[in-house]
Amino acid sequence: MEAIVGVRAPPRGRAWAGLEKPPRAACRARVPTARLAVAADRPRRLVLLGADTRRAADPALRCAAQSAGTGKVHYSADDALILQQKAQDVLPYLDGRCVYLVGMMGSGKTTVGKILSEVLGYSFFDSDKLVEKAVGISSVAEIFQLHSETFFRDNESEVLTDLSSMHRLVVATGGGAVIRPINWSYMKKGLTVWLDVPLDALARRIAAVGTASRPLLHQESGDPYAKAYAKLTSLFEQRMDSYANADARVSLEHIALKQGHNDVTILTPSTIAIEALLKMESFLTEKTMVRN
Numbered sequence: 001m002e003a004i005v006g007v008r009a010p011p012r013g014r015a016w017a018g019l020e021k022p023p024r025a026a027c028r029a030r031v032p033t034a035r036l037a038v039a040a041d042r043p044r045r046l047v048l049l050g051a052d053t054r055r056a057a058d059p060a061l062r063c064a065a066q067s068a069g070t071g072k073v074h075y076s077a078d079d080a081l082i083l084q085q086k087a088q089d090v091l092p093y094l095d096g097r098c099v100y101l102v103g104m105m106g107s108g109k110t111t112v113g114k115i116l117s118e119v120l121g122y123s124f125f126d127s128d129k130l131v132e133k134a135v136g137i138s139s140v141a142e143i144f145q146l147h148s149e150t151f152f153r154d155n156e157s158e159v160l161t162d163l164s165s166m167h168r169l170v171v172a173t174g175g176g177a178v179i180r181p182i183n184w185s186y187m188k189k190g191l192t193v194w195l196d197v198p199l200d201a202l203a204r205r206i207a208a209v210g211t212a213s214r215p216l217l218h219q220e221s222g223d224p225y226a227k228a229y230a231k232l233t234s235l236f237e238q239r240m241d242s243y244a245n246a247d248a249r250v251s252l253e254h255i256a257l258k259q260g261h262n263d264v265t266i267l268t269p270s271t272i273a274i275e276a277l278l279k280m281e282s283f284l285t286e287k288t289m290v291r292n
């Protein structure tokens, strides 16, 4: 059975309507806050409650993570300053459009996406989590197991179409969201950013946390790094042209080279988020120049 999945924005002026309690006073004035729930009248329909999609970005805020269920994001004061400046440069060009992060499993879409959402003053969503909520099953691995990959992909497309009618979101998409052309028609309503991470680094990250939550990589036996690397290689071969559809590409190899080394493992999420903002700005300013 296919689930109906949807996300809708609250009416204007009712920013906190869906919150069980308002955010801390210190955050209230500035933080874009969102919460997802399953609507009582439509049990399988997701509703975005309390998202204030109108708010201007305030990159100085540090409370956003607490209020949108995004988790805490830490970075140095120097990085914070650069992130704030770059976010201010990008925001007028972005003009409220959503940012969709695409990339292989483990490429840092969630980690970097949370930083971007914080500095842009946008709300953060992870499309895998939205699918889990919509289907009512708490893990992607279980959805694959109890239903099928196709069932998961259908729901993923539903989530993306719903998100595409919204504004001021940073969305970490599932690693395979790029394989369906229809998903690009949804994501292209916003700005798409590819986090391009070498497969060796991906396999190391994934092996460090285990493959149980990643059904396409999971193997009961064998060396987790070797297995993950082999599977990631074949998936990447199938998908690299799709990832290349993204408006902006953030290559960790390029960042490392710019820094004068080739060790991508020492690049922090905030460094990668800064590069993402630079690439977004380049894409958006070039597009504006072409239009004029």
Ligand SMILES: Nc1ncnc2c1ncn2[C@@H]1O[C@H](COP(=O)(O)OP(=O)(O)OP(=O)(O)O)[C@@H](O)[C@H]1O
Residues within 6 Å of the ligand: 103, 104, 105, 106, 107, 108, 109, 110, 111, 112, 128, 172, 173, 174, 175, 205, 206, 209, 214, 265, 267, 268, 269, 272
């Ligand atoms: N720059 C980085 N350096 C080292 N580890 C990182 C970096 N960015 C993310 N990680 C780690 O890599 C793992 C995967 O990161 P994350 O969950 O952000 O990726 P993802 O693209 O959202 O993955 P998935 O698509 O599988 O959900 C996490 O354990 C995270 O802490």
Ligand SMILES: O=C(O)C1=C[C@@H](O)[C@@H](O)[C@H](O)C1
Residues within 6 Å of the ligand: 104, 105, 128, 140, 173, 174, 175, 176, 177, 213, 214, 215, 216
């Ligand atoms: O790369 C993929 O195909 C996937 C990535 C994850 O984010 C999940 O969307 C799911 O495990 C499939």
